[in-house]
Amino acid sequence: MTFADLGLSDELLKAVTEAGYDTPTPIQAQAIPPVLMMKDIIGIAQTGTGKTASFVLPMIDILAHGRARALMPRSLILEPTRELAAQVAENFEKYGKYHKLSMALLIGGVQMGDQIKALEKGVDVLIATPGRLMDLFQRGKILLNGCNMLVIDEADRMLDMGFIPDIEEICTKLPAQRQTLLFSATMPPVIKKLADRFLSNPKSIEVARPATASTNITQHLVKVDSRKKREALRALLDAQDVQSAVIFCNRKTTVRELNKSLQRHGYRSGEIHGDIDQSSRIAELERFRDGKVNILVASDVAARGLDIKGVSHVFNFDAPWHPDDYVHRIGRTGRAGAKGVAFTFVTNEDAEAIDNIQKLIGTKIAYADLPAGADAPQAEMRGEGRSENRDRKDGRRRDDKRRADGPREDRPREDRPRADRKDSRAVPPPPRRRDAAEDGPDEGWNGPVPEFLSVGFSG
DNA sequence: AAAAAAC
Numbered sequence A: 001m002t003f004a005d006l007g008l009s010d011e012l013l014k015a016v017t018e019a020g021y022d023t024p025t026p027i028q029a030q031a032i033p034p035v036l037m038m039k040d041i042i043g044i045a046q047t048g049t050g051k052t053a054s055f056v057l058p059m060i061d062i063l064a065h066g067r068a069r070a071l072m073p074r075s076l077i078l079e080p081t082r083e084l085a086a087q088v089a090e091n092f093e094k095y096g097k098y099h100k101l102s103m104a105l106l107i108g109g110v111q112m113g114d115q116i117k118a119l120e121k122g123v124d125v126l127i128a129t130p131g132r133l134m135d136l137f138q139r140g141k142i143l144l145n146g147c148n149m150l151v152i153d154e155a156d157r158m159l160d161m162g163f164i165p166d167i168e169e170i171c172t173k174l175p176a177q178r179q180t181l182l183f184s185a186t187m188p189p190v191i192k193k194l195a196d197r198f199l200s201n202p203k204s205i206e207v208a209r210p211a212t213a214s215t216n217i218t219q220h221l222v223k224v225d226s227r228k229k230r231e232a233l234r235a236l237l238d239a240q241d242v243q244s245a246v247i248f249c250n251r252k253t254t255v256r257e258l259n260k261s262l263q264r265h266g267y268r269s270g271e272i273h274g275d276i277d278q279s280s281r282i283a284e285l286e287r288f289r290d291g292k293v294n295i296l297v298a299s300d301v302a303a304r305g306l307d308i309k310g311v312s313h314v315f316n317f318d319a320p321w322h323p324d325d326y327v328h329r330i331g332r333t334g335r336a337g338a339k340g341v342a343f344t345f346v347t348n349e350d351a352e353a354i355d356n357i358q359k360l361i362g363t364k365i366a367y368a369d370l371p372a373g374a375d376a377p378q379a380e381m382r383g384e385g386r387s388e389n390r391d392r393k394d395g396r397r398r399d400d401k402r403r404a405d406g407p408r409e410d411r412p413r414e415d416r417p418r419a420d421r422k423d424s425r426a427v428p429p430p431p432r433r434r435d436a437a438e439d440g441p442d443e444g445w446n447g448p449v450p451e452f453l454s455v456g457f458s459g
Numbered sequence B: 001a002a003a004a005a006a007c
Helices: A010-016 A026-036 A051-065 A082-095 A113-121 A130-138 A157-159 A165-173 A189-198 A228-239 A251-262 A278-290 A323-328 A346-362 A379-382 A397-403
Strands: A041-044 A075-078 A103-106 A125-128 A151-152 A179-184 A203-205 A217-223 A245-248 A269-272 A296-297 A313-314 A340-346
Touching: A010 A051, A010 A296, A026 A041, A026 A125, A026 A179, A026 A203, A041 A051, A051 A075, A051 A082, A051 A151, A051 A179, A075 A130, A075 A165, A082 A125, A082 A278, A103 A113, A103 A130, A113 A130, A113 A189, A125 A130, A125 A245, A130 A165, A130 A179, A157 A179, A157 A189, A157 A323, A165 A189, A179 A189, A228 A251, A228 A313, A228 A340, A251 A296, A269 A278, A278 A296, A313 A323, A323 A340, A323 A346, A340 A346
Parallel strands: A041 A179, A041 A203, A075 A125, A075 A151, A103 A125, A151 A179, A217 A340, A245 A296, A245 A313, A269 A296, A313 A340
Antiparallel strands: none
């Protein structure tokens, strides 16, 4: 099965090929043909399955078949967070490079001026978060009666965030005769009702059982004293072969404090949460994507959908209160067939949360011990002759490692010429930003597979 | 118990 088999136009196939993709993911293979046939779709798919391309690609072709330049927007994509909306816009540009389609990214936290200008010029596609869309609509800046294609992405998250009334209202502004695609990782009754009301005779597509974590993520629980979480985290960061990691906390204040603490200890970390203004959020994500920092401390704003390649580890510094969030958080790693590792700190107060998580994912997660000493086991395992460090308990070697200019690159990477790797420990190559050419659409990271430490872990 | 999203 290739993209050419799905009925997409030549221009689109060219853009897809140039982006380096040839094999559609399951959701793409199943969704693209019916979407092209103008059918409504309910897609049950977790993030990391190639969902975005499954609606962006056919949407481009459908729009291309219509009028060349629209007076009114002809399609609308709704996303729960600004970051996700921006990410979809990037995809739209990437795949639409051979089409003369225009789009407007309508999100909060940024000036309205440019968005209004774009709307006045006329755009084909709106990619929006509900708040800003409603705001602009109420100001009379948007006409939605030409919008005969609607995508509601991450519907379950929209529900969590209280957006469902907004979505319902937006739906009533659109023409009744339209194509609607709804994507959700889970299908709670409210979402089902929404779908019944606003979709007509939809085709259901399910590519991963909802609320089950991807099997290529190795999950661990770690018992910690709530006052010693930072130490425990540092020990794990040092003992694990961390390419890059997202560390989730439940509160914004915790995110801030933990990031400061990590930086004080010499780690290259950044932070993202809702109190960070939008331009800094974007900059911070960019720094993480580019590998300028390899640790991102985050609130749940980053839990869902964010597609950052090469995240080898997710740490739940705080166990999430809602089991759904657990699945989404750890889904930032192990994307598109890559391996990932997730650690969740468990304090005495977290028993119920952990119980709910295990119920939701349907398996028990094994407990791992904290590494006895922060160094050695990996080098020992891989026989890389670091024995001189093995017995040091004074933390010196750890410090050395932390102060390195970049992430450690001890193991050969398939995607880099060997010459590059040679002295990578001294001057690490730019870590994760790889050419899209090696990934599946929207996805992917076929890079180094983190080697899971069994030494020092009981789980 | 929090976070997110419009100004």
